[in-house]
Amino acid sequence: MIQKERTVSLPEVHRTIKVPERGGFWRKMLAYGGPGYLVAVGYMDPGNWATDLAGGAQFGYMLLSVILLSNLMAIVLQALCVKLGxxxxxxxxxxxxxxxxxxVSFFLWILCExxxxxxxxxxxxxxAIALELLFGIPLAIGVCITALDVIMVLFLQGKGFRYVExxxxxxxxxxxxxxxxxxxxxRPDVADVLQGFIPQSEVVRNPTALYIAIGILGATxxxxxLYLHSSIVQTRAWQETPEKKREAIKFATIDSTVALTxxxxxxxxxxILSAATFHFSNHQDVAEIQDAYKLLSPVLGFAPASILFAIALLASGQNSTLTxxxxxxxxxxxxxxxxxxPWLRRLLTRMVAIVPALLTILFLGEGSTTNLLVLSQVILSLQLSFAVIPLVMFTSDRRLMGEFVNPRWLKILAGAxxxxxxxLNLWLLWQTFLEWLN
Structure with a gap:
């Protein structure tokens, strides 16, 4: 194999945050805390809203089990990212x-892009939807406005990584x-909510439920x-000794686990909000975020409900932009x-996203946006295998990991x-193929 030049990850912030050599648990936890929350942001972006709202409105609490399973898998995978980094x-x-x-590397890069x-x-x-709901800005204009958030990203990166966190x-x-x-x-029914966390076979048997479930998996x-976490964990300046590396893995894993919880x-x-508000009040057909916004306040009888919903949506969209x-x-x-x-990289990425967003809004109408969000999450899920498999293979390879290689139980769990x-992705493709045949 040709020896490739080694460069550090994110060189402008690499090993810039000091870690105390001595001190109690909480002092070290504070030093390592942060990267997990940047990762967790991606687990609550607007794509999650679309899949969770659709799942709750159509199937009640049934898909809570998918959210729980996805989150548990995320905790395992992000822990592997910490170990690798x-x-x-x-x-x-x-x-x-x-x-x-x-x-192979070029192919994986294309998939990741x-x-x-x-x-x-x-x-x-x-x-853009949040801006429309809060301020009445048309979606097409809102899409262009949100593309300018690169200015905020550049400002924060110039201040330092702790400011971003x-x-x-x-x-x-x-x-x-x-x-x-x-x-x-x-006021959701607590017993029904808890039952929703128990897996049900209907999730796999119902093509619509399975499609949304895969979307939830892709959104979670x-x-x-996986690429992000294995890099930003290296912003901490631990000592290059086995003992300090074990300590770094321990605290960084706690950080990500708490954040993902x-x-x-x-x-x-x-x-739960979607199920309690729409599924059990004869509004199972609520599919658009805009419809959910309009119905929340009158159905719940609480005037600020819709405003809080839109504020949280805008916050989640802007938060995800940073990562x-x-x-x-x-x-x-x-x-x-x-x-x-960074500004050029951000603008290129945004242009790739702006084109399909504007075309969809202009030609299919503003009512198509939630379907576009769900589709984007299914695409994410289909790409996921090509990041997960290398991650599991690398962390299970003693040649690369040395004494930090995955133990047998973790190899089995990660493989599962x-x-x-x-x-699940193969099953989704098969179901989609059958629908096309019919």
Missing amino acids: VATGRDLAQACRDNYSAP IAIAACDLAELVGS ALVITIMTVIGVCFIVELIVS VMPHN LALFINAAIL GTLAGQIVMEGFLQIRLR VATIIVG
Whole structure:
């Protein structure tokens, strides 16, 4: 194999955050806390809203089990990303470039760029919908306005990585508070909610439920998040000793697990709110985010409900924008070793998302946006296998990981997660093929 030049991941912030050599649990936890929340942002973006709203309105609480399963798989996969980044000093894109041939790496890069574009499409459309709901701005204009958020991204990156983390956590808190209020007002049946977390066979047998379930999987376990997390965990400046690496893996894994638990609450809250408000009040046909906004206040009898809903939607779209920029930079630098200025990288990504968004709105109407969001999440899910399989293989390879290689139980668990993801996607393709034949 030709030895490839080694470069660090995200060089402008690599190892810039100090970690105390001594100190108690909470002091070290504070130093390592942050990257997990940037990753968790991708688990509550506008694409999640579309799939969760559709799932709750049509099937009640049934798909809560899919959200729970997806989140558990996400916790496992993000823990593997932490191990890869800490143990090898390489992010997932760099590891692919180091260990695969140039054609394979290029193919994986193309797939990852498609996933990032699909994710960016969801953020773009979601933010534009929120602007329309809050301020009456037409969707087509809103799409163009949200494309300019590159200015905010550039400003924060210039301030330092801790500022990015602080803003993300603040916005996540706003989203969480909005949904706590919404859930209190909607008064869901607790027993029915808990039963919804128990898997049901109808999810697989019902083609519509399966389509939304795959969308939830794609919206939750996002392929570009695997590249992102394996990179940003390296912003911490731990000492290069086995003991300190084990410590880094421990605290970074706790960080991501806590953050993803918060993401689980928000995802579940969207579906629970949809089910409690629409499914059980003869509004099962609610499919558009705009329709949900209009019905929330009158159905719940709580005037601020719709406003809180739109504020949370706008916050989630803008929050996801921050991590999308970083992920795009990581995969391009990791796979191709091409560095673009952040503003240029962001504008290129946004242009890829703007074109289908504007065409859909102009030719199919504004009512098609939620279907576009769900489709974007299914595309994400179909790309997921091509990021998960390399991640599982690398972290299970003693040659790469040394003493940090996955133990047998984790190899089995990670293999099971990869198998479930591949299996569900193949099943979705088969069901879609059968529908086309009919």
